[in-house]
Structure formats: structure tokens, C-alpha cells
Amino acid sequence: MIGSVQRQIARGMGQVRQTFLGVVARGGSKMLQLTGLADEVLDETELVQQVGFSSYIPEGCRVVVIPLQGKTSRSIVIATDGAPIVIHVLEGETCIYDQFGHAVWLKEDGTHIKGGDLFVDDGNLYVTNGDVIDQKSSMQEMRDTYSSHKHGNSPTPDKPM
Known part of the structure; x- marks a missing residue:
């Protein structure tokens, strides 16, 4: 009797897809195409990300796939790993980064911003190629004005800016 029940449970569980690892075949920020076990293809698999955070997942990344209600056709991706660029953080640190090498790194000694230009839209601060620009002009334009006034x-001032 117990053996019969165990076989029925095993047969039923065999029809329920368990969580598995897949690989991104076509990247995206909302829907992904994945390859799973035995080279199966999962089209239009939803990527679930934290509120306030959105990231484009590149091809080749490993993903954790959960088949909702045990059905492969209703799968979602909940975690990703293995992108070409990975930043390793120390205990207590947090880093938000992209695949272009830009990063906002929260470290014990403060916030470090790496790569590219810095823009603060509402405060109208722009740092481009080492030049700081506010609502009126750039720092270099202010120096030029001061030095020649x-x-x-x-x-003119004996010590130019």
C-alpha cells in the first residue's frame, strides 16, 4: 500500500517542473529568451526585478528559473549571474554597475562614482570630460572670466585661476 502511494506521488512530482538554471540566449530587461536543460528553448520568459531597479541582462548570463505552478510555460527569472563584467565587493559594500564599466560604489570611506560623465538633472550639475557645468556656465568659463577681468x-589678477 505504501509503495503504491509513493509511486503515485513520484509520478505526480515528475510532472511538476522544479526550479532550474538556464542561460540567456536573447537578452533584455523585461523578457528573455532562455536555453534550459537539454537545449530546450524558453521564449518570452518574464524577468522579475526589484522595484526601483532595472537592468538589461546580456546573453550568456546564468539565470534562476522558477516554473510557476510547476509549468515550464509559466516560468519567471528571479536572479542572474555571470555577466562579462562583475565587480566584487568587500563586506558592508554595495555596488550598482553596468556592463560598460560605470559604477556607483558605496564604500566605508564614501561614495565612489566611476566611468563616464556625471549628470545631476534636478540640481543641474554636469561633469563632462572633467569640466563642471552648472545653470550659468562651466568652471572653465568662470576661470577665464576671472583671470581676464x-x-x-x-x-588683471596676479594669480589666474
Whole structure:
């Protein structure tokens, strides 16, 4: 009797797809195409990400796939790993980064921003190629104005900026 019940349970469990690892065949930020076990292809698999965070998952990344209600056709991706660029953090650190090498790294000694230009839209601060720009002008334009300014017949500043 117990053996019969165990066989029925095993048969039923055999029809329920368990969580598995897949590989991204076509990247995206909302839907992915995956290859799974035995080279099966899963089209339009939903990528579930944390609220406030969105990331494009490149081809070749490993993903954790959960078949909802045990059905492969209703699978979602909940975690990713193995992108070409990976940043290793130390205890207590957090890093948000992309596959272009840009990073916002929260470290014990402060926030480090790496790569490219820095933009702060609402505060209107732009740092491009080492030049700081605000609502009025760039720092270099202010230096040029200061260094060449005069008051009446006085000479220009003896120490240019």
C-alpha cells in the first residue's frame, strides 16, 4: 500500500517542473529568451526585478528559473549571474554597475562614482570630460572670466585661476 502511494506521488512530482538554471540566449530587461536543460528553448520568459531597479541582462548570463505552478510555460527569472563584467565587493559594500564599466560604489570611506560623465538633472550639475557645468556656465568659463577681468585701470589678477 505504501509503495503504491509513493509511486503515485513520484509520478505526480515528475510532472511538476522544479526550479532550474538556464542561460540567456536573447537578452533584455523585461523578457528573455532562455536555453534550459537539454537545449530546450524558453521564449518570452518574464524577468522579475526589484522595484526601483532595472537592468538589461546580456546573453550568456546564468539565470534562476522558477516554473510557476510547476509549468515550464509559466516560468519567471528571479536572479542572474555571470555577466562579462562583475565587480566584487568587500563586506558592508554595495555596488550598482553596468556592463560598460560605470559604477556607483558605496564604500566605508564614501561614495565612489566611476566611468563616464556625471549628470545631476534636478540640481543641474554636469561633469563632462572633467569640466563642471552648472545653470550659468562651466568652471572653465568662470576661470577665464576671472583671470581676464579688470577694475578700472587696475591690472588683471596676479594669480589666474
